Amino acid sequence: MNEHLLEVRNLAVSFDTYAGEVQAVRGIDFTLDAGETLAIVGESGCGKSVTVQTIMKLLPSPPSRIKSGSILYRGEELVTKSDKEMENYRGKEFSMVFQDSMTSLNPTMRVGNQLCEGIIKHQKVSHAKAKEIAIQMLRQVGLPNPEKCFRRYPHTLSGGMRQRVMIAIAIACNPQILFADEPTTALDVTMQAQILDLMNNLKKDLGTAIILITHDLGVVAQMADRISVMYAGKIVESGTADQIFYNPRHPYTWGLLGSMPSVADSARRAKSELFSIPGTPPDLFAPPAGCAFAARCRYCMGACQKLDAPEFQADDGHLVRCWLLDERAPHVTPPIGRHAALNSADEEGK
Amino acid sequence: MGKYILRRLIISLITIWLIATCSFFLLRLLPGNPFATDQLLPTEMVEQLMDYYGLNDPLWKQYLTFMQNLLHGNFGTSLKYAGQSVNGIIAEKFPISAQLGLQAYILSLPLGILFGILAARHRGKALDYSLVGFSVLGVSVPVFIIASLLQYIFAIKLEIFPVAQWKSFWHTILPTLTLSLGSIAGRTRTMRTLMLEVISEDYVKTAKAKGLSSPQIVWRHQIRNAIIPMIPNLGMEIVGILMGSFVVEQIFAIPGIGAYFVKSVTSLDYTMTLGLTVFFGVFVVGANFIIDLIYGLVDPRIRVVK
Numbered sequence: 001m002n003e004h005l006l007e008v009r010n011l012a013v014s015f016d017t018y019a020g021e022v023q024a025v026r027g028i029d030f031t032l033d034a035g036e037t038l039a040i041v042g043e044s045g046c047g048k049s050v051t052v053q054t055i056m057k058l059l060p061s062p063p064s065r066i067k068s069g070s071i072l073y074r075g076e077e078l079v080t081k082s083d084k085e086m087e088n089y090r091g092k093e094f095s096m097v098f099q100d101s102m103t104s105l106n107p108t109m110r111v112g113n114q115l116c117e118g119i120i121k122h123q124k125v126s127h128a129k130a131k132e133i134a135i136q137m138l139r140q141v142g143l144p145n146p147e148k149c150f151r152r153y154p155h156t157l158s159g160g161m162r163q164r165v166m167i168a169i170a171i172a173c174n175p176q177i178l179f180a181d182e183p184t185t186a187l188d189v190t191m192q193a194q195i196l197d198l199m200n201n202l203k204k205d206l207g208t209a210i211i212l213i214t215h216d217l218g219v220v221a222q223m224a225d226r227i228s229v230m231y232a233g234k235i236v237e238s239g240t241a242d243q244i245f246y247n248p249r250h251p252y253t254w255g256l257l258g259s260m261p262s263v264a265d266s267a268r269r270a271k272s273e274l275f276s277i278p279g280t281p282p283d284l285f286a287p288p289a290g291c292a293f294a295a296r297c298r299y300c301m302g303a304c305q306k307l308d309a310p311e312f313q314a315d316d317g318h319l320v321r322c323w324l325l326d327e328r329a330p331h332v333t334p335p336i337g338r339h340a341a342l343n344s345a346d347e348e349g350k
Numbered sequence: 351m352g353k354y355i356l357r358r359l360i361i362s363l364i365t366i367w368l369i370a371t372c373s374f375f376l377l378r379l380l381p382g383n384p385f386a387t388d389q390l391l392p393t394e395m396v397e398q399l400m401d402y403y404g405l406n407d408p409l410w411k412q413y414l415t416f417m418q419n420l421l422h423g424n425f426g427t428s429l430k431y432a433g434q435s436v437n438g439i440i441a442e443k444f445p446i447s448a449q450l451g452l453q454a455y456i457l458s459l460p461l462g463i464l465f466g467i468l469a470a471r472h473r474g475k476a477l478d479y480s481l482v483g484f485s486v487l488g489v490s491v492p493v494f495i496i497a498s499l500l501q502y503i504f505a506i507k508l509e510i511f512p513v514a515q516w517k518s519f520w521h522t523i524l525p526t527l528t529l530s531l532g533s534i535a536g537r538t539r540t541m542r543t544l545m546l547e548v549i550s551e552d553y554v555k556t557a558k559a560k561g562l563s564s565p566q567i568v569w570r571h572q573i574r575n576a577i578i579p580m581i582p583n584l585g586m587e588i589v590g591i592l593m594g595s596f597v598v599e600q601i602f603a604i605p606g607i608g609a610y611f612v613k614s615v616t617s618l619d620y621t622m623t624l625g626l627t628v629f630f631g632v633f634v635v636g637a638n639f640i641i642d643l644i645y646g647l648v649d650p651r652i653r654v655v656k
Binding site for chain 2: 056058083084087088089090091092095096098100103104105106107108109114117118121122153155166169170
C-alpha cells in the first residue's frame with residue numbers, strides 16, 4: 001500500500017466549555033495525496049474548519065482537545081507533536097488561507113514584512129534575499145506593481161488584493177498542502193473566479209495539494225478532485241467529484257445539491273421556491289445516538305434512530321454513511337443527481 | 351500629516367483658552383476675598399491691597415489684563431507670598447514635582463505593559479492570578495495607605511530608604527514607587543485585557559500558520575496592536591500622576607508645587623490658582639497633543655486620515 005501525503009484516522013476533537021463538552025469533530029477519516037484537491041463541504045458548524053485547524057494545530061488548547069485519532073503526515077504522527085515541533089511544519093509543509101482577508105492580515109505591519117517573516121523563518125535567508133523572494137511571490141499571485149505593494153499596509157488594498165497577499169504568504173515556502181478555509185466567501189463573484197483560477201494555476205505549477213473548505217458547491221465543482229461531505233462532525237459521504245455530483249447516495253448530499261440554485265432550474269420552474277433541508281443540525285453538546293441526520297431525513301428508518309450507520313462502499317472509493325445502502329433497506333430513488341436528470345429528461349420527452 | 355498637526359494645534363489652543371477663561375470666572379464666584387482670612391488687617395488696609403492688585407476694577411477689565419499678561423507668559427504676582435511672582439514659584443518648585451512625576455511615569459509605563467503581557471500570556475495560571483490580584487489592590491488601595499506601608503517597611507523596619515524629604519536620588523525612590531503603583535496596576539489590567547483581545551484575532555492565527563514561534567508572534571503581531579487602544583489614555587494618565595503627586599508630596603514632605611496649588615485655592619490666592627491651573631492645563635494639553643502625534647505614528651490607519 002502506498003503512503004498518502006496526509007492520512008487522518010478516526011480524528012475526534014472536542015471543546016471543553018463551561019456549558020459542557022462540544023463534540024465538534026466526531027471521528028473522521030480521510031486521506032490526501034500529493035497534488036490532489038480535496039473539498040470538505042458542509043453547512044456552518046459541521047466541523048470543517050475545526051478539522052483543518054486541528055491538523056495544523058492552530059486551535060488553542062484548552063479549550064480544544066484532540067480526543068482520539070491520528071494525523072499522519074508522510075507517515076509521521078502529528079497529534080503527539082509539541083507546539084514547538086509544529087512550527088517547522090506550519091508555513092513550510094502546510095499553510096493556510098483564511099476566509100476574511102481583512103482581519104487575517106496584521107493591520108499595523110507592511111504587507112511585505114508579513115510575507116518576509118515566513119520566508120526568513122523557513123528558508124533561513126537574509127532580509128534582503130527574503131524581500132526579493134517576497135516581491136517575486138507578489139508578482140506570482142498577480143498583484144500589479146509588486147515592489148510598491150510590498151510597502152503597503154493591508155487597509156490600503158482591496159479585498160481581492162488582500163486575498164492574493166494571503167495566498168502569497170501561504171505559498172511563499174512552497175508548502176506540500178494548502179488549506180483554504182472558505183477562501184472566496186468574503187469576495188464578490190468576479191473576484192471569486194479570479195482567486196479560484198489563481199489557486200488552480202498555482203496547484204498546477206507547484207504541485208501543491210489543496211484541502212478546500214467551503215459550503216459553496218459551485219466553488220467545489222471548479223476545484224475539487226475528491227469531495228468529503230461533512231455533517232455534525234462526521235464525514236457522511238466521500239468520493240470523487242463525479243461520484244458526488246452525479247451519483248450522490250446520502251440523503252444529506254441530496255439535500256445539499258438540491259439546495260443549490262441553478263439557472264436552468266429557475267428558468268424551468270419560474271416560480272418554484274429554493275429548496276432547503278428542513279430542520280436544524282443536532283446539538284453537538286449531546287449528539288444523537290443514531291444517525292445525526294435522522295431527524296431531518298425524509299427517508300429515516302427505525303434503525304437510523306438507534307444506531308449510526310457504518311461506512312458502506314457504494315462504488316470504488318465512494319463511501320457513504322447511510323443505512324439506505326444496507327441490503328435490507330428499501331430501494332429509494334434519489335430526488336436529484338443523475339437519476340433526477342434522467343427522470344426530468346423522460347418527462348420532457350413525453 | 352501637516353494638516354493633521356495644524357488642526358490638533360488649533361484645538362489645543364482653544365482648549366487652553368477655555369481653561370483659562372472658565373477658571374478665571376469660576377474662581378471669582380467663590381465667596382470672600384483673598385485678604386479676608388487674615389483677621390489682623392483693618393478694613394482700610396484690605397481696601398488698599400485690593401486697589402493695589404487691581405481687584406476693585408470691573409471684572410471684564412481684570413479679565414482683559416489677565417489675558418494680556420497670559421499672552422506674554424506672565425501669570426502675575428502671588429497675592430499671598432508678597433513680592434513673589436507665580437512664574438518664579440513655578441520655576442522653583444515645578445522641577446521637583448516634574449522629576450517625581452516623570453520618574454513615576456517612566457517606571458509605570460514599561461512595568462504596567464510588561465505585567466499585562468505576562469498576565470495575558472499565562473492566563474488562568476498562578477502568575478496571572480497574582481498579577482490581577484496585585485492590580486486590583488493597586489487600583490483600590492489609596493495612595494496614603496500605600497505610602498505609609500512603604501515607609502513602614504522600607505524606611506523604618508528595613509532602613510533601606512529615608513522616610514521622607516527630598517535630598518538625593520535615594521530620597522526619591524519611595525515617593526516614586528508610591529506614585530507609580532496605582533498607575534502600574536491600572537495599566538496591567540488594561541494591557542492584559544487588550545492582549546487577550548488580540549490573541550483571538552485572525553492575524554495572530556495567520557502568524558501562527560506561518561510557523562512563527564510564540565515569542566515572535568507576541569512581539570511582532572500582538573503587542574503593537576494591543577498597545578494602540580491604550581495610547582490615548584497615556585495622556586490622561588499624566589493628569590492622574592500629577593494629581594497623585596500632590597498627595598504624595600504632602601506625605602513625604604517633598605517641597606514640590608502641589609502644596610502651593612492646594613493652599614492657593616483655600617486661601618483664594620487668585621493669581622496663584624489661575625497661574626497654576628493654566629500652567630497645568632497647558633502641560634496636560636501639550637502632553638495629549640504629543641500623544642496624538644504618536645498615535646498617528648503607531649497606527650498606519652490613522653496616518654492616512656490627513
